[in-house]
Amino acid sequence: MTFTTIGVAYEDQIARLTLNRPEKRNALSFELIEELMRALEEVERSPARVLILTGAGKAFCAGLDLEALQGLLGKSHAENVKDSATMAALFRRIYDFPLPTIAAVNGAAIAGGTGLATMCDFTLAVPDASFGYTEVRIGFVPAIVSSFLVMQVGHKIARDLLLTGRLFDAAEAYRHGLVNEVVAPDKLMPRALELAHLLLQNSPSSVVLTKKLINGFIADQLNRQIADAVEDNARIRTTEDFREGIAAFLEKRKPHWQGK
Secondary structure, eight states: OOOOOEEEEEEEEEEEEEEEOOOGOBBBOOOHHHHHHHHHHHHHHOOEEEEEEEEEETEEEEEHHHHHHHTTTTTTTTHHHHHHHHHHHHHHHTTTTTOOOEEESEEETHHHHHHHHHHEEEEEOOOOEEEOOOOGTTTOOOOHHHHHHHHHHOHHHHHHHHHHOOOEHHHHHHTTSOOOOEOGGHHHHHHHHHHHHHTTTTHHHHHHHHHHHHTTTTHHHHHHHHHHHHHHHHHHHSSSSHHHHHHHHTTSOOOOOOOO
16 A cells, blocks of 8 residues: 555564654545555554554654634535544544554653543653643634543543643553553664564453453443434534634634624
8 A cells, every 4th residue: 555644564473553743743535544544544454463553753643634624614414424434434443453452652642642542552752752632722622532531531630631722741541541651752663672572572452352352341331422422512513613613713812702
């Protein structure tokens, strides 16, 4: 397969997917999402037994691309449901990916970028990496990611991170259990490869079935929550606050909320 927004490499039964839009801080465009889904399919069919996900340049993933963000305005409810379902499918695909996954977070991972980083089985981050579920700051609802976040960190911490929309650093992410290790920048990929080789020492069948077992404990609950989340995500996009939040973000000004 050929890709324009991601890089795909294989070595020693390890697949490495690199978000490759450094000039856009690896922001999520719909093209990147589609290519990432295709790349995951390719990796699953390959001889690889471990997947590493990282970003090119100084950022891991800065969230939704500005053009994609602007394109959300004026869409119908059905179109918004389709777009929300696309993002939900990406998160769920990474979360349920049969092979062990390692996120090597080399810089900022904001909004959807935080989601990508924390969907992986293991998350390594450099000390100056930043995270944040910033959706409420621009009139979104972090509906899809909240389904996963509450299970990972509990209700109290999830309320803090989701309702404030504040940014937090790798050290705080580590304290919450969203990051497994904080690693010096020059050690990030070597540590990811070291962890990958540790996983390669185990029985491939055992690893796949163990991961499936773990995910199966909450599969039914996730199915229900994500279905509701897709609808909530689409519904908020018809509000005045959503339109104002997007406009304010694009115009780099403070939003004037109407509460409707």
